[in-house]
Amino acid sequence: MSQTTRTTTLIESVAALVKTELAPLTNAIDQEGLYPADFLHKLGALGGFASAIPKAYGGLELGLDSQIDITSLVGRECGSTAFLTWCQSTCAWYLLHAPNETVRARYLPQVAQGKLLAGTGMSNTVKHLAGIEKIHLSAVREGDGYIVSGSLPWVSNIGKDHLAIVAASVGEEGYIMFAVRGDTEGLSLNPCPEFSGLEGTQTLNMRFRNVRIQADDVLAQPDQFKSFIARIKAGFVLGQLGMGFGIIEGSLKTIRESNVTTSHVNVYLDEQGEDIAAKFEALRNQVSSLAPQAENGTALILDILRARANGSEATLAAAQSALLHAGAKGYLMRHPAQRRLREAIFVAIVTPALKHLRKEIHDIEQAQQAKAEAA
């Protein structure tokens, strides 16, 4: 079977699953905080987290672009579950590129197939490395492992029987990135204050009190950390665009529906459906060309950051336009347009947030300019 045929088969299977198993839950996920564990396991069984993973580790080997398509397909129905799809597939991405073969072999097949659900708690570290905030977890060496303490305010897709992948500082040595199970001694998972959206993501506060991390749960040691982060960052950031694309497509659907009855007045809105669709197509094509580069490690991070920032802006514009097209009925809690707006804001505030992206882009551009002037 050709790769194109396998990709089409996967997309059709996931689309059918979304329609039968996710669509009936969307309102409960958004308004009651339902965590769709069964859907995630079924999505995993279809290969919904494994497009960018080699067959040797239980993956489909269809590429990162295909994974972005899957996340988008889920996001077309539910942005919250698209975020979970990204969390799970991104943990698989981390494990795939981890220099430690032991941790990869232990967890990657289970995570890629959705048998072991996993959350990525890298927000604080990514912001710390961009000079935005201090790092919250610290580790000290003990034997060949580490003892970790500190708190991560909000980590999604975690639970007692889940895996989380996080990072900690190791004093002057640098940083480690490691996997930890939710039921590890010394680790407590606490509820967060209620969020205005994405409540169905099992987002919890992780508190580490002298948690022992074995060496074979470490994805990257301090001397490997810098190159490891450089290797995974492009895929981490680019993969999030699947959430935005799904919300944009869902918003375009609302615009088409709204125009059935009110196109004669919707025509006066600034952002028309065809404008949004054209920008979306251009961005989608750009991401399709960047995805293979992220996979083989040749992507320029500036291109990735710009695409991600453009994605946030396009998602916000599409969701706002959908609500304006729908009018007052879009303001009802049963209408998807108001949910889309909250989901779109999430795309622009989840790490890397739009303000974070603009800072990193600015910093890189400044450094490039200084280098050019010095040459």
Place this chain on the structure above:
Amino acid sequence: MKQWMCGPCGLVYDEALGMPEHGLPPGTKFEDIPDDWECPDCGVTKADFYLIPD
């Protein structure tokens, strides 16, 4: 009486109100809270709180 904000999660500690539900009576100054106290919402320490300007 001053107000202090948790950097990571935005929780506000108001010295005038205290946090009786967390053992801090109204009027408890931030400097009098034990150093091992943790933000009830996100678990970070006092060092991650910032004074809110008037």
